[in-house]
Amino acid sequence: MSVVLLVSSGAAWESRALAALTEHPATVLLRRCVDVADLLAAARTGQADVAVVAVDLPGLDQGAVDDLVQHGVRVIGVATDPELTRPRAVRAGIVTILAADRASELAELVARLPADATQPAPPYDDRSVPDPVESAPPRVGGPMGRVITVWGAGGAPGRTTVAGGLAGELARRGLSTLLIDADPYGGAVAQQLGILDEVSGLLAAARLAGAGPLDGRFTTTQRRLSDHLRVLTGLPRPDRWVELRPGTLTTIVERARQDGQVVIDTGFSLEPDLGELTGRPERNGLTREAVEVADELVLVGSADPVGLARLARALSEIHELLTGPRVRVVVNRMRPTLGWREADVVAMLAGFGDHLAVHFLPDDQPAVDRALVAGRLLVETGDGALTRAIADVLDAIAGVTA
Numbered sequence: 001m002s003v004v005l006l007v008s009s010g011a012a013w014e015s016r017a018l019a020a021l022t023e024h025p026a027t028v029l030l031r032r033c034v035d036v037a038d039l040l041a042a043a044r045t046g047q048a049d050v051a052v053v054a055v056d057l058p059g060l061d062q063g064a065v066d067d068l069v070q071h072g073v074r075v076i077g078v079a080t081d082p083e084l085t086r087p088r089a090v091r092a093g094i095v096t097i098l099a100a101d102r103a104s105e106l107a108e109l110v111a112r113l114p115a116d117a118t119q120p121a122p123p124y125d126d127r128s129v130p131d132p133v134e135s136a137p138p139r140v141g142g143p144m145g146r147v148i149t150v151w152g153a154g155g156a157p158g159r160t161t162v163a164g165g166l167a168g169e170l171a172r173r174g175l176s177t178l179l180i181d182a183d184p185y186g187g188a189v190a191q192q193l194g195i196l197d198e199v200s201g202l203l204a205a206a207r208l209a210g211a212g213p214l215d216g217r218f219t220t221t222q223r224r225l226s227d228h229l230r231v232l233t234g235l236p237r238p239d240r241w242v243e244l245r246p247g248t249l250t251t252i253v254e255r256a257r258q259d260g261q262v263v264i265d266t267g268f269s270l271e272p273d274l275g276e277l278t279g280r281p282e283r284n285g286l287t288r289e290a291v292e293v294a295d296e297l298v299l300v301g302s303a304d305p306v307g308l309a310r311l312a313r314a315l316s317e318i319h320e321l322l323t324g325p326r327v328r329v330v331v332n333r334m335r336p337t338l339g340w341r342e343a344d345v346v347a348m349l350a351g352f353g354d355h356l357a358v359h360f361l362p363d364d365q366p367a368v369d370r371a372l373v374a375g376r377l378l379v380e381t382g383d384g385a386l387t388r389a390i391a392d393v394l395d396a397i398a399g400v401t402a
Contacts (some may be wrong), residue, residue, distance in 0.1 A: 001026060002049045002110050005042050005073070007033035011054050013078060013103035021052075024107030036064050043073045050110050055079040055089045055097065061210040063245025063281075065093040074113050078103060088212045091251070145176075145257040147264065148397065149294035151287065151318075153310035154268040157302040158332040160188050161368060161378075162361070163265035165390040166298070168377035171229035176260030178222065180232045182249055183267045184241040184286040187234025194375020195223055201232040203240065206248045214255040225377075232256075234265075241283050249289045266290040270317050288321065296397050297326050303334040303360075308345065315352040328357045330393060335363040357396060361389045 004021055006029060008014040021029045030048050033039040036059035039051060051068055053060060055077040068075055077094040079085040089097050098109055150163040160183075167179040181187035181202060189195075204221040208214050222230040232252070235241060256262045267287040282288075291297060299318060301311025311329070318327055331345055346358050364386035371381045378387050 001028060002113070003028050003030045003047055004110060005031050005033055005039055005048045005051045007035065007039045007051070007057060008054045008078070009035070009057060011078070011080075011100070013080075013100040016103040017052060017078070017106045020104050020107040021110070024111070026111040027107045036060055040064060040067055043068050043071045046071065048073050050074050050076060050113060052076045052078060052106065052110075053094075055085045055094065059210070060092055061245065062091065062093050062247040062251060063210070066245075066247050069093070076106070076109060076113070078106070091213055093247075145259070145261040146295045146397075147253055147257055147262045147293060148296045148298060149264040149266060149290050150298045150300060151266045151291055151314075152268065152300035153314040155302065155307060155310055157300045157307055157310075158361075159268075159300050160192060160265050162298065162300050162330060162332065162390065163263050164189065164192060165378045165387070166394055167229060167261075167263040168379040169387075169391050169394050170261050170263070171226055172379050174228060176228050176230075178230050178232060178256045178260065178262050180249075180252070180256070180262065180264045181234030182264050182286055182290045183234055184238075184244070184283050185267050186238035187265060189231060189265055190233040192372060192375070193225065193231065193377070195231065195233060200234065200236050200240070202234050202252075203236075203243055205232060205252050206244055209248055209251045209255075210245070214252070218252075218255055228260075229377075241286065242281060244286055245281055246285055246289065249286060250293050253293050264290045264294070270321060291318070291321060294326065296328060297322070298328050298330055298393070298397075300330045300332055303331050303338055303345070303363075307332075308348065312349070312352070315349070315356075319352070327353075328359065328393070328397065330359045330361060332361045333363040334360040359389070359393045359396065361393075362386055 004027055006017065018029065021027045031042050033042055036057060042048060043051065051073050053075060065075055075094050077089045077097045078100055079089065079097055080100045082097050082099050086097060098106060148166060150159050152159045163179065167177050170177040179189060181189035201221045201223065205218060208217050208221065222232055224230050253262055267284065269284045270288050271284055273282050273284055299314060301307050301314065329349060334342065342360050349356055349358055362385045364384055367378060367381055367384040367386050371378050378390065
């Protein structure tokens with residue numbers, strides 16, 4: 001017996017769907033929901049097995065579908081024109097689509113749904129359920145740009161400075177690059193680069209992603225700094241993190257890497273919060289998502305005793321979250337007055353991996369100050385020691401032997 005939720009906003013096929021669900025012995029209609037918010041509230045009660053939704057329903061996005069799947073609710077999308085609306089449905093994560101003119105067969109389709117909410121029902125012809133392999137979005141990787149996420153523990157180790165330095169160096173080498181500020185506690189990329197913009201590029205892109213494929217509209221959310229460098233500015237206020245649903249950043253990054261390289265500046269915490277219990281997005285979920293979507297993770301820590309202790313704990317956290325050896329450690333603000341050598345730091349970190357890549361950035365505060373005051377990138381302030389060290393990190397990421 002399958003318990004069904006239905007939300008169609010008065011579509012023409014609704015009456016036939018209701019009749020089919022009511023008459024079939026294997027289905028029970030639990031509730032007719034008025035909108036996506038009502039649907040999610042009903043799903044969180046744990047009583048429903050299946051949600052039948054209109055594909056063009058306002059507010060139906062990947063975050064909403066992920067929420068349903070997390071609560072064990074399988075999703076069927078009903079489309080008046082499946083070929084036209086299939087891209088939006090696939091983008092939202094709907095893998096089973098039924099043509100509206102076959103709404104009378106809805107109950108039979110519900111009865112044949114697999115237990116796994118992420119798998120489609122076996123198709124019984126080409127018009128009813130699309131082939132999930134053909135409909136799925138292209139897998140990221142291959143010829144598309146690389147995603148570099150810059151992360152580090154609390155205490156201002158220099159995440160934003162390193163992220164901006166890497167993005168600037170990529171652009172200097174003639175590579176089209178997008179720098180994304182994804183710090184859920186309020187980013188500083190716009191302030192560091194002198195961008196006075198009241199509109200958050202990240203929130204604007206998130207709204208576009210929720211409405212459908214980003215396509216050409218994605219560039220309108222970005223600020224162009226040069227021929228090769230663009231910036232997606234972060235949250236204007238820390239409290240607006242709630243507007244970013246899970247999966248939104250991944251959607252944005254997948255679109256961005258089609259145009260070139262992507263560098264993401266993140267927050268400091270990976271700790272889970274109470275989002276699952278409250279039904280709201282997790283604040284730190286944005287940082288975890290940025291880490292998980294990365295092809296290369298740059299972990300930044302400061303060279304002082306407190307910073308190195310935090311760096312060691314961060315390495316433990318990241319090894320629990322990631323399974324692949326994608327971590328590259330950057331020890332920032334290394335200076336001789338600390339009294340230890342680079343080899344001493346490498347030896348301390350060796351316990352977290354025999355082949356852990358460790359890089360050192362010098363304490364070049366004058367260069368950082370010049371860039372901050374002028375609202376420019378490090379590469380624009382001259383060929384200093386810090387700029388050269390960041391270029392060396394990028395060479396290592398690219399596999400270039402010194």
